[in-house]
Amino acid sequence: MEDLIITGKILGAHGVRGEIKVFPLTDNARRFLSMKKCYLTGAKLENPVETMVVSARIDRGNVLVTLEGVSDRDKAQTLHGRYIAVDRKDAVKLPKGKYYTADLIGMTVTDDEKGELGVVLDCFEGGSGHILEIKRQGKKKNLMLPFVKEYCYEVSVEDSSIKCRLPAGLYELYE
Secondary structure: OOOOOEEEEEEEOOOOOEEEEEEEEEHHHHHHOOEEEEEEOOOOOOOEEEEEEEEEEEEEEEEEEEEOOOOOOHHHHOOOOEEEEEEEEHHHOOOOOOOOOHHHHHOEEEEOOEEEEEEEEEEEEOOOEEEEEEEEOOOOOOOOOOOOOOOOOEOOOOOOEEEEOOOOHHHHHOO
């Protein structure tokens, strides 16, 4: 579903009353506190199931969420590894020049020296930030590029493009 944006990953159950521990995949975990409706889904937004948020609270960088119909630890634990997504229309409006990581999927990536590298297949959390997985035309190996301003200096949602300067030696690793 293109209209959904992933906002968190379920880490497991918290306590015995059905609360789930969610790692926020947003720059402001407080957004969960006003969330009323969400979708439980897979990493690729597959099989979304609409559900209502009963309550949410912040706990040491994570969010503890109670969902409608999840009232015990066993039920909460079955959600481990799933994702929480929201309708794009219900998502927080971003300031000009900002974008959701979900919007990066499908963008064309062009390097200043190498030219067009390919299309963003995925954007996921790495050890020190986000990583773009770039599907290259006619190549078996996808290129993994750290999504940092130093390398990806221009992102245009309107043009569906990312301009970058690859770090020295990265391109050669994938050839």
